[in-house]
Amino acid sequence: MTRIIGVVSGKGGVGKTTLVSNLGVALAQEGAKVAIVDANLTGANLGLHFGLISYPASIHDVMKENASLPDVMYKHPSGVDIIPASLSMEDITTEPKNIRADIDEHLSDKDYVLIDCATGLDRETTNALDICDEVLLVTHPELPTISDALRTKTVAKEYGKKMLGVVLNRVNKKDEMKIENVASFFDLPVIAAIPEDSTIRKSIESKNPVVLDNPKHKVSREITKVSDFLSGKVRRKEKNLVDKIMDMFKW
Ligand SMILES: Nc1ncnc2c1ncn2[C@@H]1O[C@H](COP(=O)(O)OP(=O)(O)OP(=O)(O)O)[C@@H](O)[C@H]1O
Numbered sequence: 001m002t003r004i005i006g007v008v009s010g011k012g013g014v015g016k017t018t019l020v021s022n023l024g025v026a027l028a029q030e031g032a033k034v035a036i037v038d039a040n041l042t043g044a045n046l047g048l049h050f051g052l053i054s055y056p057a058s059i060h061d062v063m064k065e066n067a068s069l070p071d072v073m074y075k076h077p078s079g080v081d082i083i084p085a086s087l088s089m090e091d092i093t094t095e096p097k098n099i100r101a102d103i104d105e106h107l108s109d110k111d112y113v114l115i116d117c118a119t120g121l122d123r124e125t126t127n128a129l130d131i132c133d134e135v136l137l138v139t140h141p142e143l144p145t146i147s148d149a150l151r152t153k154t155v156a157k158e159y160g161k162k163m164l165g166v167v168l169n170r171v172n173k174k175d176e177m178k179i180e181n182v183a184s185f186f187d188l189p190v191i192a193a194i195p196e197d198s199t200i201r202k203s204i205e206s207k208n209p210v211v212l213d214n215p216k217h218k219v220s221r222e223i224t225k226v227s228d229f230l231s232g233k234v235r236r237k238e239k240n241l242v243d244k245i246m247d248m249f250k251w
């Protein structure tokens, strides 16, 4: 069954698009069939993370009923199907439309459809919430951003969505909000804590998600925690020296 997952936040610029692009690739690398959808109709940029700059049609055309989803799907070499939004100013007034029936009809072969949502709680976001079944919440580990994210969580719950958990982004060693505190604040698991790191900006510039550019990087490892969480895969923990010695002697 296709899992349709919205990636939301309270405040803008917290890393939703960065997570969707990297998570999409991480899931595809595990063998999943993945489509990623730019539902940020007035702030489109998901395609740009992959160097997808000019395209004949976009999700705006689907919403305007000028195209259907297969017409606006662009395959990235990683295997991810990108459904971008229009970068044109003319499309900025397009009325958000619930395209869930189109997704059910045309993307039923996908394991995951990840929806990159707009910021705030206006029609763009609530329309995206209508489309998805499950939600990942992205926030920085700082109180004002967390407080905004909590409002979004409340709305998503009112929409009947399954809250999967929280992804902390731009985490610094000095952050005073500890992961346990964030988890209890949201009453949700903290799935990953992506560090503040310049590799993210470099990867956006190179138009290649970090998980492709630098799979061993700490950022990539945290993204993989999210893909593992979704797929239910439990990675074996690296054994410590004592365990290794015990293994050698079969204790
Ligand atoms: N972990 C990180 N470390 C450093 N920079 C980051 C990190 N995550 C994201 N960024 C930077 O923050 C910027 C905003 O990220 P992104 O566009 O993913 O946020 P967003 O939540 O999708 O924003 P919007 O609400 O505008 O859609 C990126 O352009 C990137 O340069």
Ligand SMILES: [Mg+2]
Residues within 6 Å of the ligand: 016, 017, 018, 040, 045, 116, 117
């Ligand atoms: Mg975004």
